[in-house]
Structures are given as structure tokens and as C-alpha cells.
Amino acid sequence: MAAIRTLDQLQASLTENLVWRTNEMDQWLMVAGRVRSHELPGILRGGLALIYAHWEGYVKDSACAYLEYVSRKGLKVGDLRPELAAIALRSSLGKGEQSKDSKSHTEIVSLIRNELNRPAQLKYDAATIRTRSNLNFKVFDDIMHSIGCDASRHEIFQLLIDARLLKFRNEIAHGRQEYVALDDWMEIRDRVVLILKDVRDQISNSAAQKLYLASSVAASSSSV
Numbered sequence: 001m002a003a004i005r006t007l008d009q010l011q012a013s014l015t016e017n018l019v020w021r022t023n024e025m026d027q028w029l030m031v032a033g034r035v036r037s038h039e040l041p042g043i044l045r046g047g048l049a050l051i052y053a054h055w056e057g058y059v060k061d062s063a064c065a066y067l068e069y070v071s072r073k074g075l076k077v078g079d080l081r082p083e084l085a086a087i088a089l090r091s092s093l094g095k096g097e098q099s100k101d102s103k104s105h106t107e108i109v110s111l112i113r114n115e116l117n118r119p120a121q122l123k124y125d126a127a128t129i130r131t132r133s134n135l136n137f138k139v140f141d142d143i144m145h146s147i148g149c150d151a152s153r154h155e156i157f158q159l160l161i162d163a164r165l166l167k168f169r170n171e172i173a174h175g176r177q178e179y180v181a182l183d184d185w186m187e188i189r190d191r192v193v194l195i196l197k198d199v200r201d202q203i204s205n206s207a208a209q210k211l212y213l214a215s216s217v218a219a220s221s222s223s224v
Helices: 007-034 040-071 082-088 090-097 102-115 137-146 152-173 182-208 214-222
Strands: none
Touching: 007 040, 007 182, 040 082, 040 137, 040 152, 040 182, 082 090, 082 137, 082 214, 137 152, 152 182
């Protein structure tokens, strides 16, 4: 995969990644429309697993692409908005979580202050964006927050994600004979694609408007 250094490269990566995923789901729907009625349940079960794979895959890939873009900007940790700085300092913050000793906590604070002027090295591998192989709405919200984006506008779809997409996917993954209706499949697919398009747009706008910078947060706070 080519390195993501420029805004154009980031936006192209976000769009291309989404296009092939939506095309694959569209093709699955075309197949479902051509099979015999007794074959449809199996097709839709597999199609539901496909929707989940693209739901988790795109959220993870797009967040990693954004972290790579920001990481290659040559910024210092102190230049980053708090959410992204937390990712850059995750290993240091983790040390503090493991100790209740006040001296250790003091050392962590000193370490963090010292690191604010160091180059921001954001890891952008799959381990950084933790979907936990079970991307429910709470985990999605946490991922979006971690990169400075907002999932609250999609809270209306939380039940669809958790009680339908995740429930169906988990039942299917455990070999249970879960029935998925065509109307359910289409509604879940449409809502997931809608959310993923917004993920793309938010990340693209964050990069274009340089919302990864700490100064963007300060400017936003002063305007309130």
C-alpha cells in the first residue's frame, strides 16, 4: 500500500476503500435477487457477515489512514489535539495505569511534559485502532473520539448496529441458524453505508481543515 503523505492521497485512499466495499455489497444484493427462494436464506446470512466485515474493516482502515497522514506531517506531540496526542503517548499513559504509587504518577507527568516537544510518532497499524473484533456502537464511538471525530450524530442507529447487525453476525459466526430477511439486510446495508460515508467525510474534512492540531481545539473553544 502506498504511503499517505498528502491530502489528495488520503482522500483518494478513503474513497477507493469505500467504493470497492460498497460495490461488493451491491453485487451481493444482485446475486440475492437472482437466486431461488429456497437459496435466499443462505445468501443473506453470508451477506450479513459481509456487511459486518466491511463495517469493521472500513472504520479501522480509514482511521489508520488518517493516523498515517497526521504522523507524516512532522508535528510535535504538543502540536496535536488531545485525542491524537493521547494516541502518541499511549505507551507512557499505559505505565501510569499499572501503578497506584504517587511517585510513579509524578514520573509519568514529567515524562509526558518532556515528550510534548518530541516528534509525534503515531502508530497507524491495526493494533492502534481497537475494534475488539466486535465493533458495536460504543466501540465505534470510542474510535471516532480517539481521532477527534464525532459519532454522536449516528446514535439514532445504535440499536440497528448493536441489536441487529452485531446480533445477526454473532449468531451466524457461532453457527446458529439465524434467519435474515431481505428487507432487514437492505436496511442494515443502507444505514451502514450511510455511516461509513460520514466517517470518510469527517476524516477528509478534519485533514483539510487541519483539525488534528491543538490550535483548532483552542480556536473552537474560544468561539463558544
